[in-house]
Amino acid sequence: MSDVVTRFAxxxxxxxxxxxxxxxxxxxxxxRHYGGRFCLRIEDTDTLRSKQEYTTSILASMRWLGLDWDGxxxxxxxxxxxxxxxxxxxLASGHAYxxxxxxxxxxxMRAKARAEGRKPRxxxxxxxxxxxxxxxxxVRLRLPDTGRIVFDDMVKGPIATDVQELDDMVIRRADGMPxxxxxxxxxxxxxxxxxxxxxxxxxxxxxxxxVLYQALGLPIPxxxxxxxxxxxxxxxxxxxxxxxxxxxxxxxxxxxEALVNYLARLGWSHGDQEIxxxxxxxxxxxxxxxxxxxxxxxxxxxxWLNAHYLRxxxxxxxxxxxxxxxxxxxLLVPTGERMDALCVMFRERAQDLKGLAHCFRPLLVxxxxxxxxxxxxxKHFTPAGAQHLRALSQCFAALTPFTKEAxxxxxxxxxxxxxxxxxxxxxxxRTALMGFxxxxxxxxxxAFLGKEETLARFAKAIAACDQER
RNA sequence: GUCACCAUCGUCUAUCCGGUUAGGACAGCGGCCUCUCAAGCCGCCAAGACGAGUUCAAAUCUCGUUGGUGACGCCA
Numbered sequence: 001m002s003d004v005v006t007r008f009a010x011x012x013x014x015x016x017x018x019x020x021x022x023x024x025x026x027x028x029x030x031x032r033h034y035g036g037r038f039c040l041r042i043e044d045t046d047t048l049r050s051k052q053e054y055t056t057s058i059l060a061s062m063r064w065l066g067l068d069w070d071g072x073x074x075x076x077x078x079x080x081x082x083x084x085x086x087x088x089x090x091l092a093s094g095h096a097y098x099x100x101x102x103x104x105x106x107x108x109m110r111a112k113a114r115a116e117g118r119k120p121r122x123x124x125x126x127x128x129x130x131x132x133x134x135x136x137x138x139v140r141l142r143l144p145d146t147g148r149i150v151f152d153d154m155v156k157g158p159i160a161t162d163v164q165e166l167d168d169m170v171i172r173r174a175d176g177m178p179x180x181x182x183x184x185x186x187x188x189x190x191x192x193x194x195x196x197x198x199x200x201x202x203x204x205x206x207x208x209x210x211v212l213y214q215a216l217g218l219p220i221p222x223x224x225x226x227x228x229x230x231x232x233x234x235x236x237x238x239x240x241x242x243x244x245x246x247x248x249x250x251x252x253x254x255x256x257e258a259l260v261n262y263l264a265r266l267g268w269s270h271g272d273q274e275i276x277x278x279x280x281x282x283x284x285x286x287x288x289x290x291x292x293x294x295x296x297x298x299x300x301x302x303x304w305l306n307a308h309y310l311r312x313x314x315x316x317x318x319x320x321x322x323x324x325x326x327x328x329x330x331l332l333v334p335t336g337e338r339m340d341a342l343c344v345m346f347r348e349r350a351q352d353l354k355g356l357a358h359c360f361r362p363l364l365v366x367x368x369x370x371x372x373x374x375x376x377x378x379k380h381f382t383p384a385g386a387q388h389l390r391a392l393s394q395c396f397a398a399l400t401p402f403t404k405e406a407x408x409x410x411x412x413x414x415x416x417x418x419x420x421x422x423x424x425x426x427x428x429x430r431t432a433l434m435g436f437x438x439x440x441x442x443x444x445x446x447a448f449l450g451k452e453e454t455l456a457r458f459a460k461a462i463a464a465c466d467q468e469r
Numbered sequence: 470g471u472c473a474c475c476a477u478c479g480u481c482u483a484u485c486c487g488g489u490u491a492g493g494a495c496a497g498c499g500g501c502c503u504c505u506c507a508a509g510c511c512g513c514c515a516a517g518a519c520g521a522g523u524u525c526a527a528a529u530c531u532c533g534u535u536g537g538u539g540a541c542g543c544c545a
Contacts, residue, residue: 011545046545103543110541119471120541138543156474165472165541173543180545203474204540227475227538234537262481265494269482272493291482294538298480301495311508348508376505411504426504438506 004036005192008062008069009184011043012054015245016061018297019199019229022263026197026226028067029264029285039191040069044077045183061246065256066278074191076183083178086186086216087139087171095215096171098131099140121167139172141215149207154197154224155290161207169208181205185212188221195287197224200294224287226267227294234296253325253354255313258306267291275308307351318343318356325357331364341448345440362434363448367456373436376427377464380437385428386465388414392429393458402451408443432461 006027010020031038040062044050062069090096101122110120122140131137143163150160171182178186184205188196203225213220230236249259261276268291270276270284310318319339326333334342342360350356362370372381395410396402411429415422430437433445433454446454 009545013545043545049544099543106543114470114541117470140543159473161473167541170543175543177543179543184545199539200474201539204472205545225474230538232480236538265481267481272483274481274494289485293475295482296480298495301481304495307508346507349506415504422504424504430505434505436505440506442504 003192003194004031004034005039005194006031006036006197007039007041007188007191007193008067009041009043009187009198010058011046011049012051012058013046013049014054015247016058017245018263020058021061021065021246021259022229022266023198023226024062024067025065025260025263026224026268026285026290027195028069029281030195030197030287031070032282033285033287036194037070037192038067039071039074039193041074041187041191042076043180043183044075045177045180047077050077057245057247061250064250065246065260074187076187079183079187080177082190083183083186084172084176087178087182090141090171090215091139093215094142096139096141097127097129098133098137099126099168099170100129100131100134100137101125102136119165122169124168127168136174138170138174140168141171141212143168143211149210151206151210151220151223153203154195154222154287155226156203156292159203159206163207163211166208166211171212181208181212185209185216185218189213189216189218193221195222195224197226197287200225200227224290226290227292229266230294230296232296232299253322253352253357254302254306255309255321255352258302258309261309262302262305266295266297275305303351310350310352310356311347313347315340315343318347322353322356325353326360326364329357329361331357331361334360334364338448341444345444345448349438349440359439362436362439363445367453367460370435370457370460372431372464376431376436380427380431381461381465382428383465384424386462388425388428389432389458389462389465392425393455393462396446396451396458397455399451402447402454404443404447407446408441411442428461428465432457 008020008024008027010016010024016024028038030036040059042055042058044055059073087096091098105125106122109123109125113120113123126140127142143166145163147163148160149163150158152158169181170179172178188209206223206225210220228236246259250256257278260278260281264276264281264285265274268285269289273280273284276284313321322343323333323339333339342363343356345363346356346359350359392411392414395414396407399406399410411425412422414420415425426442427437429442430439433439433442433449439445449457
């Protein structure tokens with residue numbers, strides 16, 4: 001197993017989505033586990049639907065996830081001649097033949113077969129007509145008349161197909177372009193692939209490709225078909241059911257390490273372990289323990305993983321990553337110790353970067369712009385609350401230095417000297433500072449705001465208390 | 470229509486080749502902690518689709534049923 005070569009081969013007809021990302025991840029992990037190569041190939045032979053911007057987007061998402069590839073990206077559109085030479089080889093060896101049947105004629109055959117309850121397939125009309133190249137002639141593969149094609153799937157185990165189920169498939173279109181299965185086989189072989197992990201929807205393609213490998217006399221790689229990812233309620237993941245592109249998760253402030261971890265655990269397991277570092281995944285992912293049944297993507301559990309990684313991130317990195325989201329909240333981005341302080345105060349209270357940035361808001365706006373949550377203001381801006389705020393306002397005005405420790409001490413001594421409970425004093429103070437009953441420890445909040453801003457918020461709250469009366 | 474794949478708590482899964490009070494995680498519920506909200510810790514709830522067969526013993530092996538999904542292109 002020393003020369004493992006895997007690949008990810010998306011077609012650039014859309015952004016990288018969850019299923020594709022997981023397929024890419026599994027291939028990447030397998031290659032990294034065995035110290036092999038992971039290649040990237042863009043299947044852009046469908047010129048109508050393929051777009052350069054999607055290729056760019058897919059590559060960007062791969063980088064965001066940290067899935068690096070070896071060597072240059074291969075584009076199928078550059079390799080038409082190569083595919084054609086393999087088709088010619090098949091023609092020369094008698095494994096393929098020209099066919100003059102029109103698509104309409106073939107469609108009629110299929111319709112007839114379907115109507116008679118048989119499998120719709122090409123009936124081999126041109127098989128022995130010994131046609132040569134000509135206008136409108138495609139090339140078909142000559143299948144063996146009988147036999148079974150068997151392969152041992154890494155995920156599903158042995159899968160057998162009777163050749164009777166198959167067709168003399170087209171391998172080169174009338175316009176000279178190769179068909180999908182032809183191009184894939186040529187590419188997978190010339191790229192030296194040893195293991196192919198792909199979506200479950202390719203299971204029916206596999207025997208077709210194996211027949212091609214056999215006709216060409218090429219070694220057959222190992223296949224692994226992972227089931228598709230379902231959305232909530234076992235529904236197929238579609239736009240309606242929250243199918244999101246990787247790029248959207250990035251925009252929403254979710255962490256790539258969380259997505260990698262979550263995706264890895266969807267359809268693969270390593271005992272009871274839930275949290276994996278990238279190195280652990282590489283160490284443990286050897287192509288076994290792949291689950292053959294389809295799995296639902298659970299946003300809630302994914303969210304939990306995000307929160308976990310958010311808390312685990314080193315402070316400087318967290319600050320760096322949240323900064324763009326703070327900016328898009330329309331807030332001035334703090335730097336240095338101020339950013340660190342905010343992260344420490346709120347990272348346990350957010351699930352993702354966007355949410356974290358949002359938590360910063362009350363502390364980054366000016367007192368005048370602070371909004372009170374009505375319910376909390378009504379409840380805590382009482383006459384007694386106003387009294388505490390007035391008294392504390394005086395205490396804090398005189399407090400130097402205005403540090404976390406000093407503030408905490410002041411708060412506690414006020415409570416003790418007046419025979420109160422912290423619980424009686426904290427709510428109005430908290431509401432005055434945050435606008436609602438949430439957030440970090442009071443002394444941390446005040447230290448962050450500084451004396452002037454703290455006093456401004458007290459003053460504003462006192463005014464609000466008077467209004468409540 | 471034909472063929473194929475799949476089937477353990479609500480969800481992700483463990484239980485490698487038959488013997489477990491069917492384990493863990495997320496969610497939910499309860500508690501502890503506590504100035505709030507979180508986080509953290511502790512506890513509770515919760516599953517082998519159905520029916521046969523093989524066997525001393527089946528979630529595990531076999532067959533069938535049901536349900537779900539995929540595929541049947543000169544798309545990829």
